[in-house]
Amino acid sequence: MAENDVILETRGLTMRFGGVVAVNNVDFSMKEGELRCLIGPNGAGKSTFFKCLTRQYKPSAGQVFFRGADITSDITFQIARRGIGIKTQVPSVFDGLSVHENIWLSARRHHKTRAANKITDQIIERVGLGHATKQLVGRLAHGERQWVELGIVLTGEPKLILLDEPTAGMTGDEVGRTTELIREINRQAALIVVEHDMQFIKAIAQKVTVFHHGQILVEDTMINILSNQQVRDVYLGKHAV
Amino acid sequence: MTDLMTSFRRFDSSRHGTWVVAGVMVVLLFILPVLDDPLLLLQVRYYISMIILALSMAFIWGFGGIMCFGQSMFFGLGGYAYAIAVGNFGESTAPFFLAMIVPALFAAFLGYFMFFGRLNDVYVAVITLAVTLALYYFINSTSGDEYTIGKARLMGFNGISSIRKFNWPGDSTALLSANHLFYFAMGLLIATYVGLKLLLGSTFGRVVVAVKENELRAELLGYDVRLYKLAVFVIGAAIAGLAGCLSINYKNFISPNAFHLSLAAQIIMWVLVGGVGTLLGPIIGCVVLLYVSFILGTGASGGGLNTYLIFGLIVMIFVLVIPQGIVPTLRDWREQGGRYRRMTAGAVLSMAEQLPASSRAPVRAFGERMLGLAPPSGHSGNKG
Known part of the structure; x- marks a missing residue:
């Protein structure tokens, strides 16, 4: 197969909620090791697209392929086991447990207890939460909880990572650190990043996909996207498309 | 600072609690x-x-x-x-x-x-x-x-x-x-x-x-x-x-x-009263409520009181006043107590620094004892 290096592909992916079509017949494809940015105005269907990929929603129609395998009928935990990790828009972490326990639970999924302990310490160091190991995650600041979730996702060593607004609630410095971390992660895994922060997108983007009304509007490099009249109209609310 | 940490950990240890509870059970066994x-x-x-x-x-x-x-x-x-x-x-x-x-x-x-x-x-x-x-x-x-x-x-x-x-x-x-x-x-x-x-x-x-x-x-x-x-x-x-x-x-x-249904509801009450999320809590809740119902049932209370009415009241009081249940609430109090004790000890220690050297030692020793630390040898020991 010539598609050997395609890591993720959707064919005609559609998600309807009653009369609302949140994701409309999306044909999306990306390669191994790619870092793809997903942008679009609020309600464009980006988060719903992510939820369809991880089967938090069951797509109304269409198929999802991961590394050539049809994963449309897999359920959430099976998709996770195949190597897709996701950081959700509202941080999904274990608020009542310590930072260490959060990361450990992710590490233990793939390793024996002793190895998991070691990996946990490494990851906590890597995301810079060494000072808060024993603290309950629910008591951390929003930005720090984002880090915890990133740590949880990284620990699973996924082949494809979906990041839904990873810099929300972070300070300027923290955004900088996230940018570095994402570049670093990209050496081992493909990434799809949903973000509204254009500075951040500019800093990391290779190829950008623009969503609008549940469909792919354009797909191009960041420079071309920025000068694209259609995209400007969509963001500024002109009645285009 | 590390000393503060160790004393904090002593207050935080739920593991010791397990052995205490199991120990009490073993003692009762014999x-x-x-x-x-x-x-x-x-x-x-x-x-x-x-x-x-x-x-x-x-x-x-x-x-x-x-x-x-x-x-x-x-x-x-x-x-x-x-x-x-x-x-x-x-x-x-x-x-x-x-x-x-x-x-x-x-x-x-x-x-x-x-x-x-x-x-x-x-x-x-x-x-x-x-x-x-x-x-x-x-x-x-x-x-x-x-x-x-x-x-x-x-x-x-x-x-x-x-x-x-x-x-x-x-x-x-x-x-x-x-x-x-x-x-x-x-x-x-x-x-x-x-x-x-x-x-x-x-x-x-x-x-x-x-x-x-x-x-x-x-x-x-x-x-x-x-x-x-x-x-x-x-x-x-x-x-x-x-x-x-x-x-x-x-x-x-x-x-x-x-x-x-009455048993099904009672089980939930035991856990609710004792504390959801603990094992000791429901044990305590169970014993206390069973004893209450025993007293009410035997008429030792003077009779005439409906057990279920009293249970309903107890649950309402718990939900309104101590929604966490007995054991988690006591645990919070103990941690709070520990915090106050450490704060006071800190104040006593800093006060000791202000005192003239002659009377400093006993005040400092007192503060250290409050913190739960053994007085460092060669410190207060020499002077006292």
């Missing part, structure tokens, strides 16, 4: 029979069976996050399984295990539909409530002669009486004495408590708690949450069945009331 009070032993055996039932609910609700409104069904199933099996076999070893196996199988069957069908908490509560009531009415209607399993009649609302007690394994003629029955029950309580603690500390237990904390994240990590919930439900059912079997060995009798 002391109570020596008192030579058969009535007391009998009474304690009743409490033990109820405490084990409380532990089963504490586990599935407090740690597994499964709100089972019909935990009494497994208690009843365990009891009936024992009663029917022992009536048939005339020997208690296999029935003892069946008392855990039957409820566990039933829980596996029921739980499969609930958890693999992805029902949410409210539906789980409603379904378990409905099932226990269905069993209650079913067993109630089995007084006819046609309802027999092997040699044992179900007896319907009359209940099954004069059920054989435990015998030594393999020798059906050697029944356990009252003391031995107590040792056996207490031993099982200790095993249940320590076993649950060990389970909760294991990888399985940690994942179970994670599933309760955030089901979605646990699943996104690749854990099959349906399986974990089912396992918790089944383990809880087996423990409740064990309680049912022990309770029969206390009163030689079982009736459909084992499935009744």
Whole structure:
């Protein structure tokens, strides 16, 4: 197969909620090791697209392929086991447990207890939460909880990572650190990043996909996207498309 | 600073608590029979069976996050399984295990539909409530002669009486004495408590708690949450069945009331009052509420008070005033107390620095003692 290096592909992916079509017949494809940015105005269907990929929603129609395998009928935990990790828009972490326990639970999924302990310490160091190991995650600041979730996702060593607004609630410095971390992660895994922060997108983007009304509007490099009249109209609310 | 940390850790150690509780149980195990009070032993055996039932609910609700409104069904199933099996076999070893196996199988069957069908908490509560009531009415209607399993009649609302007690394994003629029955029950309580603690500390237990904390994240990590919930439900059912079997060995009798709503509700009250998310809490809640109902029931209170009315009041007071339950609230107080003590000690120590050198030592020693530190040698020791 010539598609050997395609890591993720959707064919005609559609998600309807009653009369609302949140994701409309999306044909999306990306390669191994790619870092793809997903942008679009609020309600464009980006988060719903992510939820369809991880089967938090069951797509109304269409198929999802991961590394050539049809994963449309897999359920959430099976998709996770195949190597897709996701950081959700509202941080999904274990608020009542310590930072260490959060990361450990992710590490233990793939390793024996002793190895998991070691990996946990490494990851906590890597995301810079060494000072808060024993603290309950629910008591951390929003930005720090984002880090915890990133740590949880990284620990699973996924082949494809979906990041839904990873810099929300972070300070300027923290955004900088996230940018570095994402570049670093990209050496081992493909990434799809949903973000509204254009500075951040500019800093990391290779190829950008623009969503609008549940469909792919354009797909191009960041420079071309920025000068694209259609995209400007969509963001500024002109009645285009 | 590190000293502060160690003293903080001492206040935070829930692990020591486990050994204290288990230790108290072991002490009771040896002391109570020596008192030579058969009535007391009998009474304690009743409490033990109820405490084990409380532990089963504490586990599935407090740690597994499964709100089972019909935990009494497994208690009843365990009891009936024992009663029917022992009536048939005339020997208690296999029935003892069946008392855990039957409820566990039933829980596996029921739980499969609930958890693999992805029902949410409210539906789980409603379904378990409905099932226990269905069993209650079913067993109630089995007084006819046609309802027999092997040699044992179900007896319907009359209940099954004069059920054989435990015998030594393999020798059906050697029944356990009252003391031995107590040792056996207490031993099982200790095993249940320590076993649950060990389970909760294991990888399985940690994942179970994670599933309760955030089901979605646990699943996104690749854990099959349906399986974990089912396992918790089944383990809880087996423990409740064990309680049912022990309770029969206390009163030689079982009736459909084992499935009744009032018991189902009481189990929830024990956990609620003692503290959801702990094992010690429900033990305390169970003992306290049983004792309250004993006092009200015997009329020692002057009589005329409705037990359920009082229970309703107690639950309302707890929900409004101490919603966390007894044990978590005490734990908070202790931590708070520790914080105040350390703050005061810090103030005393800094005050000591301001004092003239001659009177500094005793004040500092006092502050250090408040912090719970041994006075550093060569410091205050030299001067004093």
